Amino acid sequence: MDWDRAYANADFIPDGAGYPARWVAAATAFRATANARLDLPYGTGARHGYDLFLPEGTPRGLIVFIHGGYWLAFGREIWSHLAAGPLAHGWAVAMPSYTLAPQGRIAQMTAEIAAAVTAAAAQVAGPIVITGHSAGGHLSARMACADVALPADVAARITRIVPISPLADLETLALTGMNADLHLDAAEIAAESPARLTRRPGTDVLVWVGGQERPTFLWQARMLSEAWDCPWNVAPGRHHFDVIAPLTEAGSDLTMALVR
Structure with a gap:
């Protein structure tokens, strides 16, 4: 099995290389008009910041969106436009960055996202929904795991977690060239693979994946659904780069x- 090919999303998406530039343009335009508090800190590191987008009036609750990029690339700034759909329903949306590999290990990123969720929760009252895409899908799923150190009052407010195209078991990632920077070993694979971990009691999870994604991502999504005995949704016709696009649409x- 060629695991590098299995995880090579852009190679199997028409104009896959052009998506990041379009994301940047859409996010920049959105931030120019949004009601936002940008660059809020949740720690002392260079990438320990988040953007908070606010609806008109008092927020109904908080949605946290965690970006992807195989834990190696991107930051919160190029996904701002994805807040549009939840904002239209009166939800605030927080988007954190986190330390990327090789400067950070995945276990460190998990702890950073827990800190970001805690910081954002202090800014917005009400229920919390956590979502994320790809590597961010992994990190959102980690927030549903019983071992993650979230304050009890914050964990109690989390009503739903929706991992989008998540990486649920990290074993095969260690067999790719990416592991030169990720440095995954057996211990971290076991400790950071959501499909091998216990879901926090009472945490509602819905796994989401595109129907036209690479087989490996369909397998990862299904595996998490089976491990946690939770539903999964296969979005027809969506590939790895446009599966998140509907977040710009209220309906x-x-x-x-x-937001249900």
């Missing part, structure tokens, strides 16, 4: 899965 199935 999309994905947006409604977060």
